[in-house]
Amino acid sequence: MRNNTRRITTALALTLGASLASLPAGAWAQEKPTLGAGDYDQWESLGQAVLSPHGLWLAVVVRRVDESSELRVHRTDADSVVVVSEGSRPEFGADGGWLAYTIGVSPDERDNLGESGEPVRNGVGLLDLRTGEREDVDAVQSFSFSDDGRYMALRRYGSPDSENAGVDVLVRDLDGGGAMSFGNVSGLAWQEGGNLLAMTLDAADRVGNGVRLYDPETGRIRSLDADEATYRELTWREDAPDLAVLKTFEDEAHEDTAHVALAWRGLDSDSPAAFAVDPREPSELPAGMRIVEHRTPVWSEDGATVFLGLQDRIPSETGEDDAPEDAADGDGEAEDDGEDEAEDGEEDAGVEIWHSLDVDPVPRQRVREDQLRRENDIGAWDLAAGGFLLLGGDHADRAEIAEGGRHVLARDETPYDEDAMFRQQFHDLYAVDARSGSRALVRERVTIDMGGSPGGRYAVWFEGEDYRTHDLTTGETRNVTAGLGGTFVDLDRTPTREQMPPFGIAGWVEDDAAMLVNDRFDVWEVNPDGSGGRRLTAGAADSVRHRLVRIDREADAFDPHEPLYYSTYGEWTKEAGFARARRGETPETLIRGDARFGGGLLKAEEADVYAFRRERFEDSPDYFVAGPDLDDARQVTRTNPFQDDYAWGRTQLIEYDNEWGRRLQGSLVYPVNYDPGETYPMIVYHYELLSQTLHQYQVPDPTRYYNVQIWSQEGYFVLMPDIVYRDRRPGQSNVETLRPAVAAAVETRMIDAWRVGLIGHSWGGYQTTFFVTQDDLFAAAVAGAPLTNLMSMYLSFYWNSGGTDARIFEISQGRMQVPWWEDWDSYFANSPIHHIRNLNTPLLIEFGTEDGAVEFNQGVEFYNAARRAGKQMVMLVYEGENHGLAEEPNQRDYQRRILEWFAHYLKGEPAPEWISTGVPYLEQKDGLKKKKKVS
16 A cells, blocks of 8 residues: 555545554455565665755655665655665755755775775765756765855865864855865854855964955955964854854963954954954953863854853973973883872872762763863953953853843852762752843752743743743743643653653743743643743643644744644544644644654745655655645655565554553554464563554664564564553552553453563663562563662662762652662562562573663672572673663674574574573683684
């Protein structure tokens, strides 16, 4: 059916799910081959699409399992397509006449270049959409259109041996055909709303470095500044010919690099105004501070102020002239004379000092080293007066310049740093006047900070169960959602009473006229001045979730004169689609069906052409285009047309109540070639809420080792249930929810209750490991990177971020709320390792030795506990891997072993040696060596 589809109407979308569901079970039996390992590589994944300005073209990247890819450029009103092998990053010019894209190299070419040591160099392709002519330009690392799309800058690669950052840049006149070449360009930026191109130059020995301005319309080139220095961070003021840049300088008294800030206003004239602030010269810039490159200069809306980042300077260590004569080694280089160096001249010890008084533990400081070095204050540079104000005060964590530049929002976390050691990080929120530097406290102990409004008038945060706003112009603070009647807290994601997450802000109406916020099902329009609000949608009555869709993705607020588009999703039906309404009107359903509509809505900038993506479990994702009513949508892309040559499964919903009465659902995937006269084994894959995957298309990719589609092809039913929780009962809640879910699936009489397996990763791995120590429901289980001992893990680190794991348990997914010494019973009862004697289910565990999320020792503890208790368990250990397997051979190995594990325990196939008896270490090492020689 899907290959012959050219157009899909609203009526078809509404009835498709019903018609499929009404087919008799036997109608799904297909006499077609199932997928084998040799079939996977051809399968395609659909990337994000881009519409041309007038909606005549849609460009999308398609990637295959074998890692090859291609760019497909479709005509939206005809069956016409241009295919570019290894094309990516499509971008249309603003005038709609040109498409540019990156041209990569094939997987085989990448492998060959890697073996030879040669660098991989991409090219750029240009497609004239009016004539169809194509041009490829080799060895171009990036490209950028001018704002009106008439000109393009092509940035070539530099020499790998060059010490300077400058490369050749070619500026093309796309319509006129001319070109201008520039050398030693280290950075470039097109003017917003104009055609001026600013460039920084970086040549050998810094000779000729500077800032140049090129006007491609006139061919005029101007030097704005020149010096033996490095220039960086070109920044145009929005919709204005005003430019800022940083210029480096160094001195022997400091280790760091400081900057002069330069700015020009009116660069479209013959005599622009020039400004500079130089820390080496007398100014109001605070003494002992440097202008840093970590914060890009920011222009105020009126162009009167440029905001810069500042740091304290780092004094140099002992200079060369002060070094003792006998400090030189045999190469004539002076040794470091640090105070921690041993007196006998030995190298410094490789030691870190961890102290119980560390507010920020050393592992977190280590992970955040670069971030800590980049932390800076914000300064306001008044161009006309030459004044300079340091904003935010001594403690200004995560400072933010409010839109327009009239205020800065500063956050002070220091009063709550001890709380953040193991629990929530709070902060005090301040508003800073950018003109006077005065700082006013907005709110103490803020948890969920929404930042500033797009118009720059309000600061917003969520507290308790409501939104608060602070008017930066009047200083008034208000609760803006109390009494409206909506429930804005997501209770399924509420780990603690002090951290109650909202469903989120959907956006703003222009000029800060209204704030648009979500509750569970609906969108509300809230007046930020506290004068009330209203519900814009009516989804709660039918349990249909409405969410605003950003049609203009460049806009920071919704136009009050344009209709609002909503995505819709039925919580219990899983039907999805789009609706539309003007503010204050009841939304009208435009399209709805038993399908998944992903990626929102795309709109052409200059035409009423819309695009959306649609998929089902058995229908590969594709893009459709339509008018503003989304009716008579036309299918544009056609991915995986060969799917019809193979057997395929389908999905259905399973309904159940968990053991404390919560209504829930699960997605049940059928095995391919399902025969209603037989019963089948089933794999249960679980995490938290997964029933929403009912219509999600699954590409059969063995590198995605938990691949539902492959399991279906292997003859399994697959159940993906919803799991919910009660406080301090994470494992027990899973058991109390999973048992009824499995029972509901078995009650269909399609599944053999004695041949059901369980699998999950990370939190799902924890739930798997816990369940099999509580109940013998499953014939076998697989747990990837599971938490096994909540007490020992509580006292460890989340090494990927450096934070303490205590936070995971107290204020996040663990939902435990307190340390284990305050509730020993709950931690003990919910730790799999404490129930090892009850393990009767064959269990396979996977871990990477460098797992930075769930420490490898969690697996080691359970492995040794199982050995000591005489239980049947196998642990796969992947050397050097983190929380998820990144190396393709390891991904494929784990995927294969999962299939072998379930094939043995759920299908009765003979067990490989690694399952039945294990493999001695020397045999494993010798086997690995042989594999490497063969490869």
